[in-house]
Amino acid sequence: MSVPSPRLRRLIYRSRQSATPIADLEFEVGNIVRSSIRNNRLANLSGLLVTIQGYFLQVLEGAPDELDATYARIAGDPRHLDLEVISSEAAASRLFRDWEMCARALSTGDAALVDALDSREHFDPQRLTAKSALRLLTSVAQIQRRTAMAGVG
Ligand code: FAD
Numbered sequence: 001m002s003v004p005s006p007r008l009r010r011l012i013y014r015s016r017q018s019a020t021p022i023a024d025l026e027f028e029v030g031n032i033v034r035s036s037i038r039n040n041r042l043a044n045l046s047g048l049l050v051t052i053q054g055y056f057l058q059v060l061e062g063a064p065d066e067l068d069a070t071y072a073r074i075a076g077d078p079r080h081l082d083l084e085v086i087s088s089e090a091a092a093s094r095l096f097r098d099w100e101m102c103a104r105a106l107s108t109g110d111a112a113l114v115d116a117l118d119s120r121e122h123f124d125p126q127r128l129t130a131k132s133a134l135r136l137l138t139s140v141a142q143i144q145r146r147t148a149m150a151g152v153g
Pocket of ligand 1: 028031032035036037039040047049056058060070073074075076077078079080101
């Protein structure tokens, strides 16, 4: 059985995007991913960033000290607000080791993902639980891997 390690932590948070037109959002997300890859590589952090319905949902995993320092920087970024940590816990292994950072935009049209969260209710980013957020992020990771293997995206 894999046991959570005190040396590896996984943090998931949600935030509201600061008001920007969609085209600017894509540009900003490109900037964010570029600086994240650069910084996260140095800090040995892995993770994924999802944009959905005006929100960011991000998972970061790595050593607690590096994670804390990075999250403190992210929390002060004016490109988003109302950050809320959904979960922060010791992990047995990395689930997002493929990426220092990678972003994917989800829309309500991505029914398969949204339905995977809760088939009974309309998807609400504000009501994500630790379990549903991780399920969504791991589904996105699987799609990213499939599209990478197919040589698209
Ligand atoms: P640079 O990337 O070189 O930027 C220089 C300075 O300009 C920084 O202080 C930056 O904050 C600021 N800046 C750049 N563009 C803008 C802008 N459009 N509006 C306001 N200020 C701006 N950083 C990580 O290292 N790892 C992550 O995983 C990560 N995830 C993020 C997720 C989200 C949703 C957001 C909004 C930001 C994230 N960032 C992440 C970026 C982080 O907030 C810092 O901007 C970045 O870490 C600073 O990196 P740098 O010192 O190399 O500065």
